[in-house]
Amino acid sequence: MIAIQSHSDEASTDDVIDWLLYLGADRIKRLNGNVSLNKETLRINNDSGHSSLFGELQAYWYRRGYFTLDIPDTGNPYPAVTTYFEKEYEYYTNGTAHFLSKQHSINSFCDNHTNKITNLVEAARAGLLIPDTLITADVKEIKAFAALYPRIITKAIAHNRIAATIDSDTYINIAVDTAIFDRDMIDALSAEQHFLPAVFQEYLEKKYELRIFYFHGRLYSMAIFSQLNEATRIDFRKHDRETPNRCVPYQLPDDLENKLRSFMQRIAMNSGSIDMVVTPSDDYVFLEVNPVGQLQWLSGNCNYPVEREIAKFLLHDQETGNRTTENHR
Amino acid sequence: MDYLLLYSNCVLVKGANRATICDLQKGDIYPVPKLLADLFQEDRALDLALLKEQVQDETASWLLQLIDTLVASQLAFYCNRQERKRFPALHTEWLFPAHVSHCILDSATGRLDYFTESFIAQLGKLCCNFLQLRFFGTPAITHLEHILRLIKDAQIKSVEILVPWNAAYENAHTYAKWINEYKKISSLICWGAPSTHVVIPGVEAMGYLLYTGEQINTATHCGIINQGLFSTNITTYTESLHFNSCLNRKISIDVQGNIKNCPSMTDSFGHITDTSLSEALNKPGFKRYWHITKDQIAVCKDCEFRHVCTDCRAYLEDPEDACSKPLKCGYDPYTGEWEEWSQHPMKQKAIAYYF
Ligand code: SF4
Ligand code: SF4
Numbered sequence: 001m002i003a004i005q006s007h008s009d010e011a012s013t014d015d016v017i018d019w020l021l022y023l024g025a026d027r028i029k030r031l032n033g034n035v036s037l038n039k040e041t042l043r044i045n046n047d048s049g050h051s052s053l054f055g056e057l058q059a060y061w062y063r064r065g066y067f068t069l070d071i072p073d074t075g076n077p078y079p080a081v082t083t084y085f086e087k088e089y090e091y092y093t094n095g096t097a098h099f100l101s102k103q104h105s106i107n108s109f110c111d112n113h114t115n116k117i118t119n120l121v122e123a124a125r126a127g128l129l130i131p132d133t134l135i136t137a138d139v140k141e142i143k144a145f146a147a148l149y150p151r152i153i154t155k156a157i158a159h160n161r162i163a164a165t166i167d168s169d170t171y172i173n174i175a176v177d178t179a180i181f182d183r184d185m186i187d188a189l190s191a192e193q194h195f196l197p198a199v200f201q202e203y204l205e206k207k208y209e210l211r212i213f214y215f216h217g218r219l220y221s222m223a224i225f226s227q228l229n230e231a232t233r234i235d236f237r238k239h240d241r242e243t244p245n246r247c248v249p250y251q252l253p254d255d256l257e258n259k260l261r262s263f264m265q266r267i268a269m270n271s272g273s274i275d276m277v278v279t280p281s282d283d284y285v286f287l288e289v290n291p292v293g294q295l296q297w298l299s300g301n302c303n304y305p306v307e308r309e310i311a312k313f314l315l316h317d318q319e320t321g322n323r324t325t326e327n328h329r
Numbered sequence: 330m331d332y333l334l335l336y337s338n339c340v341l342v343k344g345a346n347r348a349t350i351c352d353l354q355k356g357d358i359y360p361v362p363k364l365l366a367d368l369f370q371e372d373r374a375l376d377l378a379l380l381k382e383q384v385q386d387e388t389a390s391w392l393l394q395l396i397d398t399l400v401a402s403q404l405a406f407y408c409n410r411q412e413r414k415r416f417p418a419l420h421t422e423w424l425f426p427a428h429v430s431h432c433i434l435d436s437a438t439g440r441l442d443y444f445t446e447s448f449i450a451q452l453g454k455l456c457c458n459f460l461q462l463r464f465f466g467t468p469a470i471t472h473l474e475h476i477l478r479l480i481k482d483a484q485i486k487s488v489e490i491l492v493p494w495n496a497a498y499e500n501a502h503t504y505a506k507w508i509n510e511y512k513k514i515s516s517l518i519c520w521g522a523p524s525t526h527v528v529i530p531g532v533e534a535m536g537y538l539l540y541t542g543e544q545i546n547t548a549t550h551c552g553i554i555n556q557g558l559f560s561t562n563i564t565t566y567t568e569s570l571h572f573n574s575c576l577n578r579k580i581s582i583d584v585q586g587n588i589k590n591c592p593s594m595t596d597s598f599g600h601i602t603d604t605s606l607s608e609a610l611n612k613p614g615f616k617r618y619w620h621i622t623k624d625q626i627a628v629c630k631d632c633e634f635r636h637v638c639t640d641c642r643a644y645l646e647d648p649e650d651a652c653s654k655p656l657k658c659g660y661d662p663y664t665g666e667w668e669e670w671s672q673h674p675m676k677q678k679a680i681a682y683y684f
Pocket of ligand 1: 551552553575576591592593594640641642643644
């Protein structure tokens with residue numbers, strides 16, 4: 001069985017499944033949205049692990065969604081008990097995700113917990129250039145930092161998006177984009193002001209941005225000429241509908257590819273989308289990595305066989321298998 | 330800067346008289362004079378120093394102006410020698426996971442009785458993406474809805490439907506209802522309507538409804554080539570490099586139930602009542618046109634539109650020659666002029682042969 005965890009309207013999942021069917025896969029299980037583990041069994045022993053959820057698991061791909069456990073409402077009056085159950089089951093779902101990540105797999109739910117700060121530290125340790133970064137709530141520090149650079153930016157620590165269901169008819173989805181932190185705003189800060197620690201980074205002038213899809217040792221790189229359109233200069237995710245940014249295949253220098261591979265191994269993520277910028281002086285600077293980035297955008301504009309290669313990996317296609325053994329953990 | 334480099338999804342296609350730059354990302358086509366096109370190395374990079382050496386005076390300033398326009402239109406950018414190798418050419422492989430991409434089903438009566446669950450399963454096995462249903466007779470509402478329901482849950486991504494216009498259906502808003510209810514309908518074209526107009530414009534993943542005054546009552550109406558049918562994208566471009574731009578991965582069933590590559594062709598590979606689609610597909614000769622590319626076709630091989638254009642092998646300028654130019658194309662790449670194909674004196678013999 002090839003198990004794929006995703007959402008029902010996730011286009012890249014559809015594309016990979018098209019390739020799987022084309023290549024002759026007959027047992028595919030697609031799990032959409034919240035998947036309840038109440039009726040599932042996980043068995044762990046020295047020989048192998050078994051999960052009745054996926055039968056005989058041949059491969060697993062995590063794309064979206066999560067495991068849940070339905071806690072029946074027994075009218076229990078003690079919130080502490082409910083909290084206890086919730087904690088208990090959180091460990092179970094996380095354990096299941098960990099179990100799956102050790103199978104022949106691409107990504108895992110655990111990758112959602114990836115940490116921008118950790119990743120910057122590891123990127124620097126892998127020999128990649130990173131932007132000068134300050135995380136603080138201390139106004140004096142911010143002012144001193146801002147004085148070092150022509151411009152600084154601020155961004156969220158954990159998530160670029162707040163998405164939450166409030167109740168049955170309310171759903172919020174707020175994009176927390178990277179923004180320039182203006183000189184005026186910095187000057188206006190007073191030392192007595194209180195706010196939560198935030199991330200501040202030097203603003204990098206860019207010739208173009210790079211989006212690199214990493215997948216079990218392979219790298220597919222795309223250059224994004226975001227400078228052409230003023231609207232997307234700071235954060236290319238703010239997409240400009242009228243004039244989409246020019247996106248073309250890019251060939252990274254070999255030593256940089258090796259550093260990126262070593263970085264991904266350090267953070268133990270077998271697949272992800274890496275954002276970098278190329279500065280006017282041709283420096284390659286690492287920004288961040290997202291575990292489940294957009295694929296169609298990259299494969300569609302560059303004509304890369306990403307979806308086919310994912311399908312072949314899931315099918316244990318010989319060629320893919322050989323190339324990935326070096327990365328097996 | 331050393332070079333003017335075309336973005337790799339803006340491809341230069343040279344024709345006899347001029348060239349085009351096909352912007353495969355944004356879907357636009359820009360004509361380019363031959364003089365400029367010929368200056369590109371590997372059809373991608375223009376050495377600026379060399380240009381200044383080789384071309385002088387007015388021609389040079391005219392070319393430099395054109396180059397500025399290319400940069401302003403975001404088709405090309407300036408780069409240095411080191412950067413050039415960081416921007417590889419586009420992979421030319423055609424990435425399309427389907428044994429059959431298109432299936433055309435023709436019906437003279439308005440019925441497609443073989444369209445059952447097991448037929449849909451056959452299409453699924455072939456990973457068929459697009460379906461075209463061409464009704465030359467009016468289908469009963471219940472019959473077409475039955476078909477649409479089967480398609481709804483199938484792997485097929487989209488369906489294009491051609492039906493005779495019918496006053497009763499229009500009064501009952503049946504067409505609009507189909508479009509709203511069956512999201513896989515990409516277009517519904519009602520032929521023989523009192524006037525030609527778009528009734529529902531297809532916006533945001535919705536199908537469009539078109540009424541046309543034309544009488545599309547037989548398969549012989551197929552094969553028209555015009556600029557409106559050009560499709561400027563990576564899939565069409567890469568397919569055209571390796572395969573036929575119409576017949577590759579196509580399977581059809583004509584009004585008699587014969588399984589063919591195209592309904593307008595004579596070769597049949599079995600009848601739908603006793604032959605499965607994959608059996609027909611694997612018979613020798615079924616795929617004989619699949620590998621005829623535009624680069625092998627007379628006239629088209631000199632045309633600057635050859636990688637965005639469609640093709641037709643059923644109606645040819647010279648019916649005896651499998652690599653002849655499509656009959657229903659009125660473009661002349663040697664002059665750059667479009668003419669009405671059916672009026673062309675050179676085509677009259679072929680027209681008499683087919684119709
Ligand atoms: S070969 Fe010509 S007639 Fe046949 S399907 Fe293609 S365009 Fe139509
Ligand atoms: S000459 Fe050939 S390629 Fe050019 S427009 Fe006509 S059919 Fe298309």
